[in-house]
Amino acid sequence: MTGPADALAGALDEAALLVAAHAEPGLDIPAYQARLDELAAACATPTLDQILHRLFAVEGFRGNENDYYDPRNSYLHQVLDRRLGIPITLGIVMMEVARRLGLPMAGVPMPGHFLVRMEGDPPVLVDAFAGGRVLSPAQCEERFRSTQGPAAPFDPAYLEPMGPHGVLARLLANLRHIQAHRQDSHALEWVLRLRTMLPGVTVEERSERAGVLVALAQFDQAADVLESLADEAPPSRAMDLLARAKRLRARLN
Numbered sequence: 001m002t003g004p005a006d007a008l009a010g011a012l013d014e015a016a017l018l019v020a021a022h023a024e025p026g027l028d029i030p031a032y033q034a035r036l037d038e039l040a041a042a043c044a045t046p047t048l049d050q051i052l053h054r055l056f057a058v059e060g061f062r063g064n065e066n067d068y069y070d071p072r073n074s075y076l077h078q079v080l081d082r083r084l085g086i087p088i089t090l091g092i093v094m095m096e097v098a099r100r101l102g103l104p105m106a107g108v109p110m111p112g113h114f115l116v117r118m119e120g121d122p123p124v125l126v127d128a129f130a131g132g133r134v135l136s137p138a139q140c141e142e143r144f145r146s147t148q149g150p151a152a153p154f155d156p157a158y159l160e161p162m163g164p165h166g167v168l169a170r171l172l173a174n175l176r177h178i179q180a181h182r183q184d185s186h187a188l189e190w191v192l193r194l195r196t197m198l199p200g201v202t203v204e205e206r207s208e209r210a211g212v213l214v215a216l217a218q219f220d221q222a223a224d225v226l227e228s229l230a231d232e233a234p235p236s237r238a239m240d241l242l243a244r245a246k247r248l249r250a251r252l253n
Helices: 012-023 029-041 048-058 076-082 087-100 137-148 164-182 185-195 203-215 219-230 235-250
Strands: 105-108 115-118 124-127 133-135
Touching: 012 029, 012 076, 012 087, 012 164, 012 185, 029 076, 029 087, 048 087, 048 124, 076 087, 087 105, 087 115, 087 164, 105 164, 124 137, 133 137, 164 185, 185 203, 203 219, 219 235
Parallel strands: none
Antiparallel strands: 105 115, 115 124, 124 133
């Protein structure tokens, strides 16, 4: 299977659907891309107003406020089927419909709440989770403080756009949190494995994957991860990682 990071040379929809295909093997990715084609074709004119009208007024896409941490909210095909999602997956639907219409729309990685941004002078900020509500910068700051606390410092850079690798990394970060909370080690392992394929993965995330592999009794694979970390670590840390790997391999005998 092609990895989601590889798919970003093409489009974000394919990358997000490839993530979902790890949860549902055999997923018909072209069929769901065609569903996005149909949503775009149903827009009377290539404008933001038409996207908002089609997705939220006509099709009924909405944020899943009743069960925010349902993993299905993070799988693009389930969002298209159920019309329910979280800010980032609803945002991906918006961005992919906009891309098909030739409109410049990008994700906005505001801490605590993902937004989308239509480029222009000035840019337009949209909360897909709130039914496609258009927000002023002041309202974005208010939304930020509702999740981060009233005293949290707000940086205007939070409203700058992010690229597709950043969107995919945030989608996987959300899934990591959800699967860890659900204590689903099998799902958590593939989420962490996909995350390690993207730029900027931390040592902590790679080490966490080794721990999940141990919990799954996949000692050989966990040792491989630790040994790869040792290759990049300072000598004192490398010795510890290699010793841990050796102990794991001993458990295979």
